[in-house]
Amino acid sequence: MPVVNVALDRLKKFLPGVKVEKALDMLPFVGLDIEGIDGDVVRVEYNPNRPDFSSDYGIARALAGLVGKETGMPKFRLSGKSGLAVKVDRSVKKVRPFVVALAAKNGKLDDETIKQLISMQEDLHNGVGRRRKKASIGMHNLDAIKFPVRYTTASSDYSFVPLAGSKEQTVEQILQETETGRVYGHLLAGAEKYPVIIDSAGTTLSLPPVINGEATKVDEKCKNLFVEVTATDKKAADDALAVIAVTLFDAGFQIKTVTIDDNGKKLETPDAATRKMSVGAGYVNEILGLNLTAKEIAECLKKSRLDAKATGNKIACTIPRYRTDITHEIDLAEEVAIGYGIYRMEPNFPVSPTSGQRSALSSYFSAIRQTMTGLGMLESFNFSLTSREVQYSLCGRPEYDILAVDGTKSIEHEVLRSSLVPSLLQSLSRNVHEEYPQRLFEIGKTFHRHDDGGKIVERWQVAAVVAHGEAGYTEIKSAMQALLSSGFGVSAITTKASDDPLYIKGRCAKISIDKGVVGTIGEITPLAIDNFKLRVPVAAFEIDLSALLSL
Structure with missing residues (x-):
């Protein structure tokens, strides 16, 4: 979780008339945790879903409402157009296609404010920007720039003085020799040309998403700032710039829009629409x-x-x-x-005329767990929401009738899973450093679109995987038969050869009982094993409990 340092003297200035002790007591009730106090500085931890908490300005803004100092939407306004422009070259479309910007004028910076802005910038990089992949931010001394500036591309031998540098370096040298180049250079891997922002005098502002230029460095003498955000995702860029805009406004700057001239298509940013x-x-x-x-x-x-x-x-x-x-x-x-x-809310026990008891479904699941643990397997628990990559591409499964989250904030939780086995393979991949053999099982829900294409159907399923040097069809079939016979009293079990992209062709079968087909079993394909970076063969089965128990 990201952490913001909040100086108590600044908190007093932001919240005049409010006792510091009261402000600190309120922090947990806006979703903030006090990680520690070092003298006059409080380390505050916040959830990344609140990027506006990435500076002490945002934290003070929220506290002002909770203590009744200021309520309603915070004061913020754009001070018109700056008359400044960023011209976008077509060549960036293949690398990093989007750019937005703002001008912040007539403000004052001190050492602590600069530290807050730098900390906010990095938190936005890691959160909204997904470690700079989706969006990256450059803050510059506006007075050192000759407009209009160009967002274009350059070859690997293009050179400029990078931030904190003393001599010119080529793009190739920056990516190989500087710390930020080594950390973020992979985001430009495979590019024939590299994105750069250059002003009309030929001064290089930045090599996004890696590093800024030294010529436009921000220090305490700066009264006017130019902020640009380049991105592979336009919404991420707009979101980051919106947080920066309100923060600089709270810091005393006048916020003016910048014209983005994308080959004749002009847009004023930042977007301040409520x-x-x-x-x-x-x-x-x-x-x-x-x-x-x-x-x-x-x-x-x-x-x-x-x-x-x-x-x-x-x-x-x-x-x-x-x-x-x-x-x-x-x-x-x-x-x-x-x-x-939240401090005013008290928990209440629900009024019920009956005592609780175990449901039939819970009893069934307990029987399954008892059988599976008796077979030497460990239970795994995974989220129903998973990534498209884990559920489909890494397994070689076709993306058919995917149930995806609208507007997800995390690529790791973007689709509802239709199979449990990919989640178990991911669990194995996270434990390759552990001793083999590894045997896992999971009881969980899968989600499917009804045949009519409308209603979503939920199914309880159980899946198991075995992973070691000799893992194969025979072992996993033995575990499956033990589960069905011991856990459910099913004796007539048949397996008929079948094809499934998750399993090796010729080493896969449908599991059938008197109620019909209830699952699949087989040896996992080398493709999936390689994609999950597993070191040993894996065999698996998955059974539809909804069909087995007529749920």
Whole structure:
């Protein structure tokens, strides 16, 4: 989790009239953890889904609402157009196609503010920018730049003085000899030309996403800043720039737009447009277990630094551009909880006239676990949401009727799994340093689209894998037969040769009982074994419990 250093003297300045002790007590109730206190500096840990917390300005902004110092949407406005432009060359389309920018004028920088901006920049790189792959940020001394600037490409022998350098180096030397070049150079691997930003005088601003130029270095003397974000994902660039814009505004700068001239198509950035969402009072109260009126909910949202207005039982909410984490009604319910005060909420036991008892399904699963552990297997637990890569491409499985998350914030949790075996292969890949043999099983849900293409069908399934130098079809079949016979009393089990892209052709079969086909079994393909970087053969089976138990 990322950490921000918050100096207590700055916190006092940001929240005049509010006792520091009260502000620190409120930190956990906006989703922040105090990692430690070093003298007059508090180390605050935050969740990456709140990139606006990547500086002490963002933390103070949230606290101001919770303590009632400032409520509603924070003050922010663009001070018009800067008259500055970035001209985009067609050659960048094959490398890093997007760029957005802003101008921040008439501000003052001190040592601590510069440290906060640098820390924010790196956190945005790692979070929104996915370690600079999706987006990377360059901050520059605007007064050292002659506009318009060009976003173009250069060959590997192009040279300039990199940040903190004293002499010119070629792009090739920067990628091989500098620390940032060695860390982020792989993002440009295979490129015939490299993205660069150059001003009208030939001064190099940056080699994105690797390093800035020394000529436009930011220091305490800078009063005007130029910020550019280059990206492979336009939304990531806009999201990062929105956080930077509101932070620089809070730091005392006037924010002006920059014209992005993409071969005649002109766009003013940053995008400061707010979003509208509405939520029902009943929904919020049901989620939180409260009994608030719509007007009270609107006041809670204002304390979470959103604008809100109650009309009847509906609350219309205005969300500032930098709040990229709010995408659904459930997010608004969370903001209500924060504004209401999580410290005010008390847990209650549900009223029930009956005592709890184990469900039949739980008993079935216990029997399966007992059988599988008796066979020397360890239970694995994996998320139902997984990556498209793990579920399909690494396994060589065709991407058919994929159930994907709309607007996912993580490529590791973008699709609902349709099979348990890929998750188990991923578990094996994370344990290649452990001793073999390795035997794992998992009981979990898989998700499928109904035959009519509409309704989503959930199925409980059990899968198992064995991995060691001699792992094969015979061993995994023996485990499968033991499970069906001991766990379910099934004796008539047949396996008929079949084809499945996850298994080796000729070493794969369908598992059938009197109820019909209930699963698959076989030896995992060399393709999947190589892709998951496994060192030994793997055999697996997967059984549909929904069919077996008529769930």
